[in-house]
Amino acid sequence: MAAAAVEFRRVFAAFDRDADGKISAAELRLCMKAALGDDISDEEAEELVSSADTDGDGMLDEEEFTKMLQLEMEDEEERCRGLMEAFRMYEMKGEGRITPVSLKRMLSKLGSHQEIEECQAMICRFDLDGDGVISFEEFKIMMDA
Structure with a gap:
């Protein structure tokens, strides 16, 4: 199993506080605050879950959660590439x-x-x-x- 997949599984398990195999908006909000210090509102947590919830159950399963993390990582990599281009203009x-x-x-x-x-x-x-x-x-x- 790839290292990233193992890490995603570990993060999913940490966010799935009640170990039901799903992450609710409340669990997501709580864990983001505890792990990242990122205090998001209930509405923001609901929107985040909704944006990645492909089966419409209002929760994130491991696959949905992993896809969400991968998209966030890709967005961050793209942002870093853009910042590096700007940085090179000034350096x-x-x-x-x-x-x-x-x-x-x-x-x-x-x-x-x-x-x-x-x-x-x-x-x-x-x-x-x-x-x-x-x-x-x-x-x-x-x-x-």
């Missing part, structure tokens, strides 16, 4: 980081002329490790802000 060629100079250069291309000090200040807001540049991980966080 210093081949360095894998956005420097004040590379930010200034790209902003100039976009018609916004900033002083290097202003670019340093922009970077400082999202420079989590304090190295004076923006890594791809920091860029992702910045784009979510």
Whole structure:
């Protein structure tokens, strides 16, 4: 069995609090808050279940849950590809980081002329490790802000 399938089964079992082979909207909401810190409303949980519930019983079986997770993973991978393309526009060629100079250069291309000090200040807001540049991980966080 593929590692992903085993992991999906493990996650399904954790979300299926009453071990009935189905995940209700309430179970989904509770587990998302506990496992991910993601507090979704009852309505959002119902919508999420409804969007993946192919048999119309108002619950997610393991297959429906797995398909939902796979779609979420594909969406996240697509989002990361798009972010990487944007990141590459701003980074210093081949360095894998956005420097004040590379930010200034790209902003100039976009018609916004900033002083290097202003670019340093922009970077400082999202420079989590304090190295004076923006890594791809920091860029992702910045784009979510």
